[in-house]
Amino acid sequence: xxxxxxxxxxxxxxxxxxxxxxxxxxxxxxxxxxxxxxxxxxxxxxxxxxxxxxxxxxxxxxxxxxxxxxxxxxxxxxxxxxxxxxxxxxxxxxxxxxxxxxxxxxxxxxxxxxxxxxxxxxxxxxxxxxxxxxxxxxxxxxxxxxxxxxxxxxxxxxxxxxxxxxxxxxxxxxxxxxxxxxxxxxxxxxxxxxxxxxxxxxxxxxxxxxxxxxxxxxxxxxxxxxxxxxxxxxxxxxxxxxxxxxxxxxxxxxxxxxxxxxxxxxxxxxxxxxxxxxxxxxxxxxxxxxxxxxxxxxxxxxxxxxxxxxxxxxxxxxxxx
Ligand code: SER
Numbered sequence: 073x074x075x076x077x078x079x080x081x082x083x084x085x086x087x088x089x090x091x092x093x094x095x096x097x098x099x100x101x102x103x104x105x106x107x108x109x110x111x112x113x114x115x116x117x118x119x120x121x122x123x124x125x126x127x128x129x130x131x132x133x134x135x136x137x138x139x140x141x142x143x144x145x146x147x148x149x150x151x152x153x154x155x156x157x158x159x160x161x162x163x164x165x166x167x168x169x170x171x172x173x174x175x176x177x178x179x180x181x182x183x184x185x186x187x188x189x190x191x192x193x194x195x196x197x198x199x200x201x202x203x204x205x206x207x208x209x210x211x212x213x214x215x216x217x218x219x220x221x222x223x224x225x226x227x228x229x230x231x232x233x234x235x236x237x238x239x240x241x242x243x244x245x246x247x248x249x250x251x252x253x254x255x256x257x258x259x260x261x262x263x264x265x266x267x268x269x270x271x272x273x274x275x276x277x278x279x280x281x282x283x284x285x286x287x288x289x290x291x292x293x294x295x296x297x298x299x300x301x302x303x304x305x306x307x308x309x310x311x312x313x314x315x316x317x318x319x320x321x322x323x324x325x326x327x328x329x330x331x332x333x334x335x336x337x338x339x340x341x342x343x344x345x346x347x348x349x350x351x352x353x354x355x356x357x358x359x360x361x362x363x364x365x366x367x368x369x370x371x372x373x374x375x376x377x378x379x380x381x382x383x384x385x386x387x388x389x390x391x392x393x
Contacts, residue, residue, distance in 0.1 A: 074141025074182070075103055077134065079125050079172065082106040084244065084251040085187065085290065086146040087114065092291055093144070094118055103138060107147070125168030132175040144185045144294075145172045151191050151346050153253030154214035165217030166224075173228045173236065185298055186238040188222050188309045190283055191215040194349050202351040204312050204358050211349055226308040237297050238309025242283035242317075242354065244290045245374060247381045255346045256282055259323055262336065263375075266327045267382040271335040275343050278321040278336075281352040283314035286374040289367035293359070300363035307358065314354040315367035326375040 076093055080086045081104035093102045094117060104115045105123035123134055125147045134140070147168055154161030169186060176184050193202060194210040208219050225236040243256025250264075251257045258274050265272040285293075293313055297305075318326070324336040359365035369377070 073097075073101060075138050076101055076142045076144065077103050077105060077138065077140045078144045078146060079105050079123060079168075080145070080147030081115070081120075082108050082110060082249075083146055083148070084246060084249050085287075087249040088246065088287055088291060089144060089146060089294070090115060090118070092295070096295070103140070105134070125171055126163045128171045128175070131171040132178065135175050135179040135181060140179065141182045142184070143172060143176055143181055145169065146187065148187070149214065149217075150252060150254035150257075151189075151212050151214035152255055152257070152343050154217070155212060155342065155346065156253075158213035161213045161217050165214070166220045169221040170224055173224055173234065177228055177232045177234045181234070183235045183237065183298070184225075185294060186221060186225055186236060186309045187294075188238050188240045189214070189218050190240055190242050190350050190354065192219045192222060192240060192310075193351050197351055199352050201353050201355045202312065203355045204307055204310055212346055215349075222308065222310050226310075229308050235302055236308050237300075237305065239293055239297060239311045239313045239359065240309075240354070241290060242285055242314040244285060244287055245378065246287035246290075247378055247385065248287075255343045255350075256284065258320060258343075259284060259318075262320070262323055262327065263378045263382055266331045266334040267379055267386050271337065272324075273337050273339050274320045275339065275341045276320050276347050277340050277344055278338050279319050280340075280344060280347045281317050281319040281322075282347060282350055283317045283352070283354045285313065285315035285367055286369040286377070289315050289369055293365055293367070296365065297359075297363050304362050306362055311359040311362070311365070312354040313356045313359045313365050313367075315369060316371050317353040318371055322371070323375075326371050327379070329372065330375060330379050
């Protein structure tokens, strides 16, 4: 049994994925990596290696020297940061993904998991119930680089037989590690503010509906796809998945069912322009058929769980009297 390498282990998904992989496969099989260093001992049970995915030689040598057989390539620059730093987005999302795929192919890696995103869609894509195969002409740097990652993954799969799998994630809501500079992050921010007893000023318009899901379902989906029979997979990293769609107003209403005096004001900024190029809802049928995608949480169940967990964290962080 070989080694599983996770890139981007300190990101929103990586920090929750690593412990899940450790639980499932044991600490000796999992290596965490990120361009940053962990500032606590969150990965104390397992080996951690610093890894900048834009460094091709380092990616290649890491895979070879550590006998890596599976890669979860979670390193990525999200949409809002990508607009502020397009070169970084290109280097990490496009060049970094090429480096991982090329090195994986050359090192004989068995399977590579790479998340894609609703960011691959653009203004020419239908807004509702979007299927997997549709127009993907994004106008954000994030989208451009992720379409590139999708095409590269399909290329390495068909040309070299590399087993590459992934999903187009919608906005992901979670409480353990805040997301880094995405357009859908307002949803996480809104919960943080509500639990801290603060009002929230939202950078999207109140009716900016986007596809979303809760982290436990995002992780469960990735693992379902990871374990699926390869022969059943009709797509590469472009499986649409979404648990539900909501806009900021609907999310605020869901939060008010638990925290009635929570208040949101709206001041749209450049992220509204990004959101307007993305679909309101996705068709996840292909993921259901091919590998059994079945999210558990609906919006209110997610809200209850988020608020319960964030409240516990909030209480722990208060100085004791
Ligand atoms: N959450 C991502 C973003 O907002 C979308 O995949 O950038």
